[in-house]
Amino acid sequence: MSRPIGYYVHHHGDGHRQRAIAVGQALEHGATLLGTGLAGRSGDLPVVELPDDRLDDGFAGIDQTERPASLHYAPVDHEGIRQRTALISRWIAEERPRLLVVDVSVEIAMLARLASVPTVYVRLSGKRLDKPHLDAFRGAAGLLAPFHEALDDDETPDWLREKTFYAPLINGVGATAGQIEEDVVLVVLGRGGGVSDGDRWAQAARAVPDRRWRVIGPCTVPRTLPPNLELRGWVDDAATLIGSAGIVVGAAGDGVVSAVLAHRRPFICLPEARPFDEQVSKARRLGSLGAAAVSLDWPEQSVWPKLLDAVRATSAWPRELEAPCGSERVARWLEALGQQTTSSRSHIA
Template structure:
């Protein structure tokens, strides 16, 4: 068996874990590591790390002065000390040939300081702060889980040259669904600002010929229109997206990937995120013709026009959004990266 690949999984959001499992299942020897992984990695080995959060939420704020090359480094935190010790202990014993980091500039630096080549997962947005740029420089390669056409226009050429673009790592198994042209599907996520049921009730009344369905968390409107249905959390979101006549949602990785995989008409309403992650992705979708984008809440009389625009745009699918790499292509690429040569073997005397 080859030396292992370590794979760090951030605990904020579930996309990191889903990518890790999809790729890890195709690697010969991989160790997932992160907080809260117990019982959530399938048959893959994992190292469950102590929590490094300051409270039950995770805002990524440590309330201390720190070097510009770090994002999150709270002081005197026992969980952070323990997780750092566990990771470096595993590295010393297992001698990994590669460390995939999805995502944390601190873990990327820790792996590099431990003499392990890193692959840093580069998310969307204008990530040009000192910490991100240092993580990019220190990495052997970068992995972007999106189409190259959706990369932020401000990203420097040297970062793009190090990047392996890999859309569709987590595959949708419902791309052959029968489309219901009369359904508008609204896809909501936790913690989003689009979950006001009163607003969606107004939208449904403004387009009464359409059946409006909402999946994800949404408040119940005081008066429910006959053509609006709240389905809450569902286990088949990809299938419902693939079967919808039109999809409305934010610009998170999950919904965008599912919409592009199924090639559905899309009205994208990006939400505020660090490093303008969703705004950047939505703007690139609009630029290449992959979505109708609204950064503000539409007036009631605008909904029918927006739906029509999304349908018309979808009839000319942009070629730059064709094709998906899938996890197989990524796993082959990771396997081929290997261990860099030692550049200086001289002894210090």
């Protein structure tokens, strides 16, 4: 029986889990997902359910205590972290994986490397040039970036780019969109940013009353709901709605950006605050390529008509954002890398 490929899934936001399922199902022998809150949410893939490692309800990915310079998150005397480390180590010892994809955690990457397992580190957007990230990148057999190479941060050094397998649209394009609803402004809200303020979207809708505003994702109900604003909450057909919208408004997370680029929709990007300037970096690259109208601050009510006019004026699609994509391409790369690392007798750098 072939030695398995593992996929560690971070539990902040939902993009990590969606990527893991798409890639795992495309692998010839599947993958085992390791993470928190995966039970019943892994498609048909096997799961190693891990105890929660959070100190409270929030999670910024970096603890505030004194710690070794090569770590981000290592609070002491935390039972959840003790147990998840033990479970991962036990799975490694029993299953002898040929590869572990880490999406994302420098600590899990280091644990796997100490346990003699080659890693593929998922390299997210932003300025991730701090010591913990660089150590994880150097120790990995390969790096997987779930975005177009043209969206990489300008400060990314050449050696990191050369080690990276760029894989936009890992989750695919989604269902084919129907007829474009030119008068619809679709607001896409994700899991990673908390609950959005519905009163803000009500102000935006009032600023452009000749458009139908449709909000999907977590959003509070505004005190007064304008007639041209619809709150749909969570939906199962987000990609289809994105593909048929006249204009899309959203943050700079990989999910919404990938769907917008796949369907080539006019995009107003409002990046959210994230560690390492993840969303700001990507938004700036989108803006510089002409793929989005970008506002780093929340637009005043009077600014919304100008933003919609600006994004409607964008006609030529950036050639830099045309690239092969899909989970099948990632799966073939991982299988080749896994074969290479297990058959080689050389030490993994």
